[in-house]
Amino acid sequence: xxxxxxxxxxRLIRDYLTVYLPEQKYCSQNTVKSYRETLNILLDYITKExxxxxxxxxxxxxxxxxxxDFLDWLEKERKCSISTRxxxxxxxxxxxxxxxxxxxxxxxxxxxxxxIPLKKNTKSKVVEFMSEKALKAVFAQPxxxxxxxxxxxxxxxxxxxxxxxxxxxxxxxxKDFSVNAKTPCVYLTGKGRKKRVVPVMQKTVEHFxxxxxxxxxxxxxxxxxxxxxxxxxxSKQQMSDDNVARFMNNYGLSAKAICNEVxxxxxxxxxxxxRAMHLYRGGMPLPLLSEWxxxxxxxxxxxxxxxxxxxxxxxxxxxxGTNNPLNDENIQACWEDNEELIxxxxxxx
Numbered sequence: 001x002x003x004x005x006x007x008x009x010x011r012l013i014r015d016y017l018t019v020y021l022p023e024q025k026y027c028s029q030n031t032v033k034s035y036r037e038t039l040n041i042l043l044d045y046i047t048k049e050x051x052x053x054x055x056x057x058x059x060x061x062x063x064x065x066x067x068x069d070f071l072d073w074l075e076k077e078r079k080c081s082i083s084t085r086x087x088x089x090x091x092x093x094x095x096x097x098x099x100x101x102x103x104x105x106x107x108x109x110x111x112x113x114x115x116i117p118l119k120k121n122t123k124s125k126v127v128e129f130m131s132e133k134a135l136k137a138v139f140a141q142p143x144x145x146x147x148x149x150x151x152x153x154x155x156x157x158x159x160x161x162x163x164x165x166x167x168x169x170x171x172x173x174x175k176d177f178s179v180n181a182k183t184p185c186v187y188l189t190g191k192g193r194k195k196r197v198v199p200v201m202q203k204t205v206e207h208f209x210x211x212x213x214x215x216x217x218x219x220x221x222x223x224x225x226x227x228x229x230x231x232x233x234x235s236k237q238q239m240s241d242d243n244v245a246r247f248m249n250n251y252g253l254s255a256k257a258i259c260n261e262v263x264x265x266x267x268x269x270x271x272x273x274x275r276a277m278h279l280y281r282g283g284m285p286l287p288l289l290s291e292w293x294x295x296x297x298x299x300x301x302x303x304x305x306x307x308x309x310x311x312x313x314x315x316x317x318x319x320x321g322t323n324n325p326l327n328d329e330n331i332q333a334c335w336e337d338n339e340e341l342i343x344x345x346x347x348x349x
Contacts, residue, residue, distance in 0.1 A: 006058035012099050013039060020098055028193050030167050038091035045070050059099070059106060064115045067092060069115070082121040089116060114211035128263060129274040135160070137259035138266060141251035147214060152247050154211040155228055156271060161204045163275040164188055166241050166268040173232055174216055179205050190294035244268050 017036050021027040027035075046166075047051050052061070069090060074080040080088075092111055100110035130138070139156060143149035159169055166189045176187045185199045216225065230243065231238040245267060252266025263270065270291070280289055 002046040005056050006060075007049050007055065008103070009059050009062075012102060013095070015102075016095055016098050026193065028189075028191065030171075031191070033299065034087075035091050035094065038317065039089050039095065041074075042067075042070055043072060049073065059109050062096075062229065064110070064112050067113060068116055069134075071119075082119050086118045089118065110176065128270055130263065130266075130270065131261050132278070134255070134261040134263070135258055135274060137255040137262055138248075138251050141254050142247075142321060148247075150211060151228065152251070154207045155244065156202055156248070156251075157207050158186075159268065159271045162186055162188065162197070162198045163272045164278070165190065165272060165294075166244055168240055168294075170226070170228060170241060170244070172227045174212070174221075174225050174227050177208055177227065196291070197295050221239045241268070251323065280340070 005315065017039075021032045021035060022029075043054060043057065046061070046066070047054050050066075069239060071085050074085050074088060075082070093110075096106070096110040096113055100107040120234055139153065142153040142156075144153060145339070147189075153323060159166070160163070162169075164172075164186075168190055172186070178185050178187070183199050184202065184205045185197050187195060188199055189195050195290075215229075216222070225236065226238045228239040230239050231237070248266050248268055252262060255266070256262040256264070276293055278291060
C-alpha cells in the first residue's frame with residue numbers, strides 16, 4: 001500500500017467521525033452519517049473527477065478553489081439543490097474547524113474556506129404538499145390484502161398523523177408507541193437526539209394495533225425492535241429510507257392516474273409537509289406547529305406562513321367587506337375597452 005502524503009488529514013477525519021461527533025458532540029447516527037457522506041463524496045470527486053489518487057490528497061489541496069469547484073460540480077453535474085450545496089459546505093467547514101482546533105497549524109486551512117460564501121437561494125419559498133383529496137387517493141393505493149400493503153399504509157398514516165421525519169419513523173421502536181395513556185401518543189427522537197411527544201388520532205391507534213398483531217405477534221414481541229423492518233436471510237433489519245421512497249413514489253404514480261391533484265412525485269417528506277400545512281390551515285399557531293415538527297427555531301416553521309397563498313387570499317377576502325369598491329361589479333377596470341392603454345402598460349407602444 002502506498003504511503004499517505006498527508007496521513008494527518010485521514011487520521012483527523014477518522015477521529016472526527018468516530019470520536020468527536022458521536023462521543024464528544026453527542027451527534028445522532030444520522031448526523032454522523034451525513035458528515036461521513038459529505039467527506040466521501042468530496043474525496044470521490046477528487047479521485048474520479050480530478051484524477052488525483054487518494055493517497056496524494058492533502059490539506060493544502062483542499063483549498064477554497066478545490067472546494068468551490070466541488071460545490072459547483074454538485075449543482076451542475078449531480079443536480080443538487082442550493083440547500084444541499086450549502087449543507088455540504090457547512091459539513092466541510094465543520095471538519096476544518098475541528099482540524100484547526102486540534103492542530104493550530106491548520107487554522108490557515110480553516111480560514112481559507114471562509115472565503116466561500118453560502119449561496120443564496122433566489123427561488124421563492126414553495127412548500128410542496130397534497131390536498132386532502134390527493135392524500136386520500138394515495139392512501140387508497142396499498143393492497144391491504146397483503147402484509148406489505150398493510151405495512152405501507154400504516155407507515156404513511158403514521159407519518160402523516162405525526163408529521164414525523166422519515167428517519168424518525170425508521171428509528172422508531174415498538175415501545176415508542178403509547179396506547180395506554182389517556183391520550184395516545186408517540187415518542188419521536190429528532191435531530192440532535194431531541195425527543196418530543198406527539199399525540200395521535202384514535203384511528204391511527206387502530207391501524208397500529210392491526211399492524212402490531214401481524215408484524216410483532218405475541219411470540220416474537222420485542223419492545224426494543226424497530227417498528228418498521230424488513231427481513232433478510234431470516235433476520236429483521238431496520239427498513240431503509242430507499243425502501244420508503246420507492247413505495248411512496250409508486251403509490252403516488254398510481255394515485256396520479258386517478259386523481260390529477262396528486263403531485264408528479266410523492267416522497268416521504270411531502271407527507272410531513274402536508275400534515276404541517278393542514279394543521280396550519282386548521283388554525284394551529286406557528287409556535288405550537290414548530291414544537292410539533294421538532295424545529296429548533298420558529299424561523300424554520302415560518303415557511304408554511306410564507307407559502308400559504310390560499311390562506312392569504314381568504315384572509316384578504318374576509319377583510320375586504322362587501323361595500324369595498326373592489327367588490328363593486330359596476331366599476332370597470334380602467335383598461336377595459338382601452339386598447340391604447342393596454343399597449344402602453346405592456347410596453348407595446
